Amino acid sequence: MSDHDERRRFQRIAFDAPTELRQGERRWPVTLLDLSLKGLLVERPEAWEADLSQDFEAIIHLDKATEVRMQVELRHEEPERLGFICLYIDLESMSHLHRLVELNLADSTEMMRELRELIEY
Template sequence: MTTSSNERRRFQRIDFDAPTELCQGERCWPVNLLDISLKGLLIERPANWNADLSQDFEAVIHLNEKRSEVRMQVELRHEEPERLGFLCLYIDIDSMTHLHRLVELNLADSTEMMRELRQLIED
């Protein structure tokens, strides 16, 4: 990643591996989640990728066997040969609670977590 990308990044990415699906209408792709933040996610491009890039997606990240999950409406923001980056457009309160806890557990600095939440609210 270049320095300018680091300067622009306002949300810490958390390396995270969990069963994840990306859906668009009737189509769903099981995907490998690379990282997640309060503002989006990065996945490996699925082998059978044939999505309508003009339409939004729903990402579902399964956190455990107790059916806890993070669901978010996302849009494709950047596409690389092996990775796809998505911006979160909408997340419900239950999913946000799970995501907040996940990020909080992975950030060593509680001050950083508060800064990210303020930034999310201001965006």
């Protein structure tokens, strides 16, 4: 499936929150450009020297006490952006992400469609 097809299945929402990528002992603070139920897009950090064969953890800090944590895989890399697909998300993080996406989608039917797509994916 192409990235274009995936974008149609999972609407991305623009969202600004402190975000960090982790891989082992390495940490990169990144600028979050957008996210969906299935992944996120960030600005490529300056000192980007990751092991592309390994997965990452993405941490999105919604406030001081609330964060979304996902195990992610780099799906596409551009000179200025990195796109990740979610491999695993715990129930609490999924609840926060679900609520965030729901608040940003005008149509509750669209949210239900995306949840069905996520389950079937």
